[in-house]
Amino acid sequence: MPEGHSVHRIARQFALHFVGHEVAVSSPQGRFAEGAKRLDGRRMTDSRAIGKQLFLEFSDDRWLRVHLGIYGAWDFAGELTADASIGAPRVTRLRMSEQEKPEPDAGQFPPPPVGAVRVRLLTERTVADLRGPTACEVLTPDEVQAVIDRLGPDPLVDDPEAGEARFVAAVRTKSTPIGVLLMDQSVVSGIGNVYRAELLFRARLDPHTPGRNVPEEVLRELWRDWTVLLREGVRLGQMMTMDGLDEEAYRAALADRADRHWVYHRAGLPCRVCGTPIVMELAAGRKLYYCPTDQR
DNA sequence: TTGTGATGGGGAC
Protein backbone atom coordinates (compact mmCIF):
# COMPACT_ATOMS: atom_id res chain seq x y z
CA MET A 1 0.00 0.00 0.00
CA PRO A 2 2.92 2.32 -0.27
CA GLU A 3 3.06 5.58 -2.13
CA GLY A 4 6.23 6.74 -3.86
CA HIS A 5 8.28 7.50 -0.77
CA SER A 6 8.31 3.89 0.47
CA VAL A 7 9.42 2.47 -2.84
CA HIS A 8 12.40 4.84 -2.93
CA ARG A 9 13.36 3.67 0.55
CA ILE A 10 13.06 0.02 -0.48
CA ALA A 11 15.19 0.69 -3.57
CA ARG A 12 17.84 2.22 -1.33
CA GLN A 13 17.82 -0.82 0.92
CA PHE A 14 18.54 -2.99 -2.11
CA ALA A 15 21.22 -0.57 -3.31
CA LEU A 16 22.96 -0.73 0.04
CA HIS A 17 22.81 -4.46 0.72
CA PHE A 18 22.15 -6.34 -2.53
CA VAL A 19 23.71 -4.47 -5.45
CA GLY A 20 27.10 -5.98 -6.18
CA HIS A 21 26.16 -9.28 -4.58
CA GLU A 22 25.30 -12.62 -6.09
CA VAL A 23 21.68 -13.42 -5.24
CA ALA A 24 19.96 -16.76 -4.68
CA VAL A 25 16.45 -16.25 -6.06
CA SER A 26 13.58 -18.57 -5.18
CA SER A 27 9.81 -18.59 -4.93
CA PRO A 28 8.84 -20.40 -1.71
CA GLN A 29 5.17 -19.92 -2.59
CA GLY A 30 5.77 -21.31 -6.08
CA ARG A 31 3.88 -18.71 -8.09
CA PHE A 32 7.11 -17.15 -9.37
CA ALA A 33 9.08 -20.36 -9.80
CA GLU A 34 9.84 -19.80 -13.52
CA GLY A 35 10.93 -16.20 -13.04
CA ALA A 36 13.05 -17.10 -10.05
CA LYS A 37 14.89 -19.70 -12.11
CA ARG A 38 15.81 -17.02 -14.67
CA LEU A 39 17.40 -14.80 -12.01
CA ASP A 40 18.86 -17.32 -9.59
CA GLY A 41 22.60 -17.03 -8.99
CA ARG A 42 23.02 -13.77 -10.89
CA ARG A 43 24.57 -10.61 -9.51
CA MET A 44 22.30 -7.67 -8.73
CA THR A 45 23.73 -4.69 -10.59
CA ASP A 46 21.25 -1.86 -10.02
CA SER A 47 18.23 -0.87 -7.94
CA ARG A 48 15.92 1.92 -9.08
CA ALA A 49 12.56 3.29 -8.00
CA ILE A 50 10.34 5.28 -10.32
CA GLY A 51 7.13 6.30 -8.63
CA LYS A 52 5.61 3.14 -7.17
CA GLN A 53 7.59 0.84 -9.44
CA LEU A 54 10.75 -0.95 -8.31
CA PHE A 55 13.29 -2.15 -10.88
CA LEU A 56 16.11 -4.47 -9.83
CA GLU A 57 18.75 -5.18 -12.46
CA PHE A 58 20.63 -8.46 -12.56
CA SER A 59 23.58 -9.53 -14.70
CA ASP A 60 22.85 -10.75 -18.24
CA ASP A 61 20.38 -7.88 -18.84
CA ARG A 62 17.61 -9.31 -16.74
CA TRP A 63 15.37 -7.03 -14.70
CA LEU A 64 12.89 -7.76 -11.94
CA ARG A 65 9.94 -5.35 -11.90
CA VAL A 66 7.89 -5.23 -8.69
CA HIS A 67 4.78 -3.22 -7.89
CA LEU A 68 3.43 -3.67 -4.37
CA GLY A 69 -0.15 -2.60 -5.03
CA ILE A 70 -2.30 -2.28 -1.94
CA TYR A 71 -1.13 -5.35 -0.02
CA GLY A 72 2.44 -5.88 -1.01
CA ALA A 73 5.39 -5.74 1.36
CA TRP A 74 9.07 -6.58 1.53
CA ASP A 75 10.41 -8.24 4.66
CA PHE A 76 14.14 -7.79 5.11
CA ALA A 77 16.24 -9.76 7.55
CA GLY A 78 19.91 -10.10 8.34
CA GLU A 79 22.27 -7.24 7.65
CA LEU A 80 20.35 -4.14 6.62
CA THR A 81 20.01 -0.49 7.40
CA ALA A 82 17.22 0.57 9.72
CA ASP A 83 16.22 3.83 8.12
CA ALA A 84 17.90 3.33 4.77
CA SER A 85 20.28 6.22 5.33
CA ILE A 86 23.98 5.50 5.13
CA GLY A 87 25.65 4.92 8.45
CA ALA A 88 22.41 4.31 10.33
CA PRO A 89 22.27 1.55 12.91
CA ARG A 90 21.83 -1.98 11.67
CA VAL A 91 18.79 -3.98 12.65
CA THR A 92 18.00 -7.61 12.15
CA ARG A 93 14.47 -7.59 10.75
CA LEU A 94 12.47 -4.92 8.98
CA ARG A 95 9.12 -5.00 7.24
CA MET A 96 8.90 -2.39 4.50
CA SER A 97 5.52 -1.41 3.17
CA GLU A 98 3.79 1.92 3.69
CA GLN A 99 5.00 1.83 7.28
CA GLU A 100 8.24 0.29 8.41
CA LYS A 101 8.20 -2.10 11.28
CA PRO A 102 11.34 -3.40 12.89
CA GLU A 103 10.70 -6.88 14.24
CA PRO A 104 12.42 -9.07 16.79
CA ASP A 105 15.39 -11.09 15.63
CA ALA A 106 14.25 -14.43 14.26
CA GLY A 107 17.35 -16.03 15.71
CA GLN A 108 18.62 -17.84 12.65
CA PHE A 109 19.78 -16.72 9.23
CA PRO A 110 18.17 -16.96 6.90
CA PRO A 111 14.84 -17.17 8.73
CA PRO A 112 12.41 -19.70 7.25
CA PRO A 113 9.91 -18.08 4.86
CA VAL A 114 6.58 -17.40 6.55
CA GLY A 115 3.33 -17.58 4.61
CA ALA A 116 2.99 -16.85 0.91
CA VAL A 117 6.41 -15.54 -0.10
CA ARG A 118 6.33 -14.84 -3.84
CA VAL A 119 10.05 -14.16 -4.12
CA ARG A 120 12.99 -14.62 -1.81
CA LEU A 121 16.22 -12.78 -2.63
CA LEU A 122 19.11 -14.09 -0.57
CA THR A 123 22.72 -12.99 -0.28
CA GLU A 124 25.27 -14.22 2.23
CA ARG A 125 24.16 -11.69 4.81
CA THR A 126 20.75 -10.30 3.86
CA VAL A 127 17.42 -11.73 2.76
CA ALA A 128 14.38 -10.01 1.29
CA ASP A 129 10.97 -11.71 1.07
CA LEU A 130 8.23 -10.30 -1.16
CA ARG A 131 4.58 -11.03 -0.45
CA GLY A 132 1.30 -9.92 -2.00
CA PRO A 133 2.60 -7.84 -4.93
CA THR A 134 0.39 -6.67 -7.78
CA ALA A 135 3.25 -7.14 -10.22
CA CYS A 136 6.37 -9.27 -10.10
CA GLU A 137 7.99 -10.19 -13.40
CA VAL A 138 11.29 -10.61 -15.20
CA LEU A 139 11.79 -8.13 -18.04
CA THR A 140 14.30 -7.38 -20.79
CA PRO A 141 15.88 -3.91 -20.95
CA ASP A 142 13.50 -2.98 -23.77
CA GLU A 143 10.50 -4.06 -21.74
CA VAL A 144 11.74 -2.04 -18.78
CA GLN A 145 12.09 0.99 -21.01
CA ALA A 146 8.54 0.50 -22.29
CA VAL A 147 7.22 0.60 -18.72
CA ILE A 148 9.29 3.68 -17.91
CA ASP A 149 8.05 5.42 -21.05
CA ARG A 150 4.50 5.14 -19.77
CA LEU A 151 5.35 6.76 -16.43
CA GLY A 152 5.09 10.44 -15.61
CA PRO A 153 8.01 12.29 -14.01
CA ASP A 154 9.30 11.44 -10.51
CA PRO A 155 10.87 14.35 -8.57
CA LEU A 156 13.63 12.09 -7.25
CA VAL A 157 14.49 10.70 -10.69
CA ASP A 158 13.91 13.42 -13.25
CA ASP A 159 15.75 16.68 -13.68
CA PRO A 160 13.71 19.23 -11.66
CA GLU A 161 12.95 21.61 -14.50
CA ALA A 162 12.33 18.91 -17.08
CA GLY A 163 10.08 17.02 -14.69
CA GLU A 164 8.11 20.14 -13.86
CA ALA A 165 7.67 20.93 -17.55
CA ARG A 166 6.47 17.41 -18.34
CA PHE A 167 3.97 17.50 -15.45
CA VAL A 168 2.57 20.90 -16.42
CA ALA A 169 2.28 19.92 -20.09
CA ALA A 170 0.49 16.65 -19.26
CA VAL A 171 -2.09 18.32 -17.02
CA ARG A 172 -2.74 21.34 -19.22
CA THR A 173 -3.92 19.21 -22.16
CA LYS A 174 -6.66 17.43 -20.23
CA SER A 175 -10.19 18.25 -19.13
CA THR A 176 -10.01 15.51 -16.46
CA PRO A 177 -10.33 16.88 -12.90
CA ILE A 178 -6.99 17.67 -11.27
CA GLY A 179 -7.99 15.39 -8.37
CA VAL A 180 -8.00 12.45 -10.78
CA LEU A 181 -4.93 13.53 -12.76
CA LEU A 182 -2.71 13.56 -9.67
CA MET A 183 -3.41 9.83 -9.22
CA ASP A 184 -2.66 9.08 -12.88
CA GLN A 185 0.83 7.56 -12.93
CA SER A 186 1.32 8.60 -16.56
CA VAL A 187 0.91 12.24 -15.51
CA VAL A 188 3.09 12.18 -12.40
CA SER A 189 4.73 9.24 -10.64
CA GLY A 190 4.37 8.17 -7.05
CA ILE A 191 1.32 10.09 -5.81
CA GLY A 192 -1.31 7.91 -4.10
CA ASN A 193 -4.53 8.65 -2.32
CA VAL A 194 -2.98 10.31 0.75
CA TYR A 195 -0.57 12.60 -1.07
CA ARG A 196 -3.27 13.43 -3.66
CA ALA A 197 -5.69 14.80 -1.07
CA GLU A 198 -2.97 16.57 0.88
CA LEU A 199 -1.31 18.23 -2.11
CA LEU A 200 -4.66 19.60 -3.23
CA PHE A 201 -5.42 21.01 0.21
CA ARG A 202 -1.97 22.54 0.59
CA ALA A 203 -2.56 24.28 -2.75
CA ARG A 204 -6.12 25.22 -1.66
CA LEU A 205 -7.19 23.78 -4.98
CA ASP A 206 -10.67 22.45 -5.79
CA PRO A 207 -10.17 18.78 -6.82
CA HIS A 208 -12.87 19.11 -9.50
CA THR A 209 -11.02 21.78 -11.48
CA PRO A 210 -10.33 20.49 -15.00
CA GLY A 211 -6.60 20.12 -15.59
CA ARG A 212 -6.55 22.65 -18.39
CA ASN A 213 -8.18 25.26 -16.13
CA VAL A 214 -5.57 25.08 -13.39
CA PRO A 215 -3.30 28.13 -13.72
CA GLU A 216 0.18 27.18 -14.85
CA GLU A 217 1.80 28.77 -11.81
CA VAL A 218 -0.43 26.68 -9.52
CA LEU A 219 0.68 23.55 -11.36
CA ARG A 220 4.32 24.52 -10.96
CA GLU A 221 3.74 24.99 -7.24
CA LEU A 222 1.99 21.61 -7.05
CA TRP A 223 5.01 19.92 -8.64
CA ARG A 224 7.42 21.68 -6.27
CA ASP A 225 5.27 20.79 -3.28
CA TRP A 226 5.22 17.15 -4.39
CA THR A 227 9.01 17.32 -4.52
CA VAL A 228 9.07 18.62 -0.94
CA LEU A 229 6.62 16.03 0.40
CA LEU A 230 8.33 13.14 -1.38
CA ARG A 231 11.78 14.08 -0.05
CA GLU A 232 10.34 14.43 3.43
CA GLY A 233 8.55 11.08 3.11
CA VAL A 234 11.77 9.36 2.07
CA ARG A 235 13.66 11.01 4.92
CA LEU A 236 11.09 10.17 7.61
CA GLY A 237 9.85 6.84 6.26
CA GLN A 238 6.27 8.02 6.58
CA MET A 239 3.88 10.43 4.94
CA MET A 240 4.03 13.70 6.84
CA THR A 241 1.95 16.33 5.07
CA MET A 242 1.27 18.91 7.78
CA ASP A 243 3.38 22.02 8.01
CA GLY A 244 3.61 25.08 10.20
CA LEU A 245 3.58 22.96 13.37
CA ASP A 246 5.51 23.79 16.51
CA GLU A 247 7.94 21.18 17.79
CA GLU A 248 5.49 19.48 20.13
CA ALA A 249 2.71 19.27 17.55
CA TYR A 250 5.21 17.95 15.00
CA ARG A 251 6.30 15.19 17.34
CA ALA A 252 2.68 14.31 18.08
CA ALA A 253 1.95 14.17 14.36
CA LEU A 254 4.84 11.80 13.75
CA ALA A 255 3.62 9.56 16.55
CA ASP A 256 -0.03 9.39 15.47
CA ARG A 257 -1.13 9.17 11.88
CA ALA A 258 -4.44 10.87 12.79
CA ASP A 259 -2.46 14.08 13.39
CA ARG A 260 -0.32 13.78 10.27
CA HIS A 261 -2.65 15.12 7.59
CA TRP A 262 -4.79 18.15 6.77
CA VAL A 263 -7.77 16.35 5.19
CA TYR A 264 -6.94 12.70 4.46
CA HIS A 265 -9.23 10.31 6.34
CA ARG A 266 -10.96 13.24 8.07
CA ALA A 267 -14.47 13.04 6.55
CA GLY A 268 -16.92 14.93 8.77
CA LEU A 269 -14.20 16.28 11.04
CA PRO A 270 -13.67 20.05 11.14
CA CYS A 271 -11.17 21.52 8.70
CA ARG A 272 -7.99 22.35 10.60
CA VAL A 273 -8.04 25.84 9.06
CA CYS A 274 -11.68 26.96 8.83
CA GLY A 275 -13.71 24.39 10.77
CA THR A 276 -15.93 23.34 7.86
CA PRO A 277 -16.60 19.58 7.91
CA ILE A 278 -14.25 17.77 5.54
CA VAL A 279 -16.07 16.19 2.60
CA MET A 280 -15.43 12.66 1.30
CA GLU A 281 -16.54 11.65 -2.16
CA LEU A 282 -15.57 8.96 -4.62
CA ALA A 283 -13.41 10.06 -7.53
CA ALA A 284 -12.56 7.38 -10.08
CA GLY A 285 -13.43 4.79 -7.46
CA ARG A 286 -11.11 6.14 -4.75
CA LYS A 287 -11.97 8.17 -1.68
CA LEU A 288 -11.19 11.83 -2.10
CA TYR A 289 -11.10 14.16 0.91
CA TYR A 290 -11.23 17.94 0.71
CA CYS A 291 -12.42 21.11 2.41
CA PRO A 292 -15.28 22.65 0.41
CA THR A 293 -14.58 26.08 1.89
CA ASP A 294 -10.82 26.42 1.56
CA GLN A 295 -10.42 24.56 -1.72
CA ARG A 296 -12.08 26.50 -4.49
C1' DT B 1 -13.76 -14.76 16.14
C1' DT B 2 -15.43 -12.58 12.13
C1' DG B 3 -15.85 -8.64 9.12
C1' DT B 4 -14.18 -4.79 6.67
C1' DG B 5 -11.54 -1.54 4.43
C1' DA B 6 -6.99 0.05 2.54
C1' DT B 7 -1.90 4.13 0.81
C1' DG B 8 -3.11 0.31 -6.63
C1' DG B 9 -3.93 -0.86 -10.88
C1' DG B 10 -4.94 -4.05 -14.86
C1' DG B 11 -8.47 -5.97 -17.47
C1' DA B 12 -13.24 -7.07 -18.81
C1' DC B 13 -17.27 -4.83 -20.06
Added chain:
DNA sequence: TCCCCCTCACAAT
Protein backbone atom coordinates in the same frame (compact mmCIF):
# COMPACT_ATOMS: atom_id res chain seq x y z
C1' DT C 1 -17.57 1.18 -13.77
C1' DC C 2 -16.92 -3.04 -11.70
C1' DC C 3 -14.16 -7.00 -10.46
C1' DC C 4 -10.19 -9.17 -9.08
C1' DC C 5 -5.76 -9.76 -7.14
C1' DC C 6 -4.44 -11.63 -2.20
C1' DT C 7 -2.64 -9.38 2.79
C1' DC C 8 -3.13 -7.33 7.13
C1' DA C 9 -4.61 -3.94 10.75
C1' DC C 10 -8.18 -2.84 13.30
C1' DA C 11 -13.09 -2.67 14.43
C1' DA C 12 -17.11 -5.07 15.64
C1' DT C 13 -19.13 -8.98 17.85
